[in-house]
Amino acid sequence: MLVLGAGAWGTAMAIHLARRTQPGLVGLWARSTQQAKGLSEDRENQRYLPGHAFPAGLTICSDLAVALKDWRQQVAHQGRGLLVLASPISGLADLCASVYGVLGPAQPGEGLVWLCKGLVLQAEGDRALSWPSDLVSRGCPGWVAGALSGPSFAQEVAKGLPVALTLASQDLTWARQAAQDLHGQGMRVYASDDLVGVQVGGAIKNVLAIAAGVADTMALGANARAALITRGLAEAARLGQAMGANPETFLGLATLGDLVLTATGDLSRNRRVGMGLAAGKTLDQVLAELGHVAEGVATAPAIAALGERLKVELPITQAVCRLLAGQTTARQAMAELLTRDPTDEVRP
Structure with a gap:
């Protein structure tokens, strides 16, 4: 698994995933080389999530193309895998475009999960409104994807405290499988096909x-x-x-x-x-x-x-x-x- 975005929630999710998988199977991508260097040296996110040490098996990277290609190879070997998009909604469209620019169409077993919540109001044109699902479908066409949502503070997830979330996708079969991939170590994930309701x-x-x-x-x-x-x-x-x-x-x-x-x-x-x-x-x-x-x-x-x-x-x-x-x-x-x-x- 690969988490794209090293803010508080992305870092907490990476910590959670690294706790429940074998060493080396979870990566956390930071936008800048400087941020990645700090995360690697400190083994914690002192800016956004201080006091929560990284598991030994969590890999830090700043080269998006390298991280995505390594992830694709890992998915081919493991049979399936998730990209976790952990940017704010304001940066989701650009992040999806970058992902698709490197990977193109999804390969078997590949899927996307986004963590942001919100609704974007375009300032120009007809004042179009875009949900995260709209941004993902436009930026990564053809990819199976879903929203992970629910009551969750990053600090508590990083501590390993209990949390229950919903993973919603138009593809319920995939949502159930992806929920299993995130489930465990104090995190309970329920699947849903009501993507509209979960986003609202x-x-x-x-x-x-x-x-x-x-x-x-x-x-x-x-x-x-x-x-x-x-x-x-x-x-x-x-x-x-x-x-x-x-x-x-x-x-x-x-x-x-x-x-x-x-x-x-x-x-x-x-x-x-x-x-x-x-x-x-x-x-x-x-x-x-x-x-x-x-x-x-x-x-x-x-x-x-x-x-x-x-x-x-x-x-x-x-x-x-x-x-x-x-x-x-x-x-x-x-x-x-x-x-x-x-x-x-x-x-x-």
Whole structure:
């Protein structure tokens, strides 16, 4: 197996995979020679995941072409293998293009798994919206691929603490096989063929976590946090239903599970964005202090645009968008949500 991207989540996944396989069968690719050199010498990722030592069998590399060709040879010998794409959604298209530029069409036994969550809103043209699956299918045409999603903090995965995730693909048979390849050493992986629902849930939960961070910093209480999570889940389900997703997906790991974790956990980047904004900091200040990508910031306007296109009401998402754009304050955004007209909880 080969993990492409040495951020926190990619590093944690590489550590997990190296623990459950024979030495030398898992590689971690870093974008720069300097980063790869530091990872090799320190045997940990001091920038993105400090304090988590690499297993002895984890190989570090910076030459993408060499890493991909070695991986292909390994797959030919082993019979099957996975490429794990661990870039943020903003870099996924370029990464896929690079992979396809080296490997071309997939060979038997080869597959892709991506770890990012979000929705890309193109600034030009017809303001096209792209899910990770769209970027992968365009960048690596013909490759079988899937999304790994669910409640997971990189630090806990690196520690080997228990975690349960969903691997979704349009090819359920392949998803089941790939889930087995990732399963073990504290990680439980469930297969799904609802790629739409898993992607919707994984994207919108980051936006909702920003709102939860605002509520917590404003000391609105546990009741308000629970209300935000529950009504946020309703937004995810409404959007997913409009896109043809399986309703049960939104009660599973990729939506409800991930939303609860991201909206309440102190390690959540998106929650910390909301906390910073509610404390009076600018978005630029918050992101500079964070030092990591918070996918919900770029995803919020894309989800809002999709809701408008599908005529789906997303009040929490829209409030977060206005807050991120500087069009309202945290206090005003919460006041707007609390003063909305009453309506039925369950709608036909």
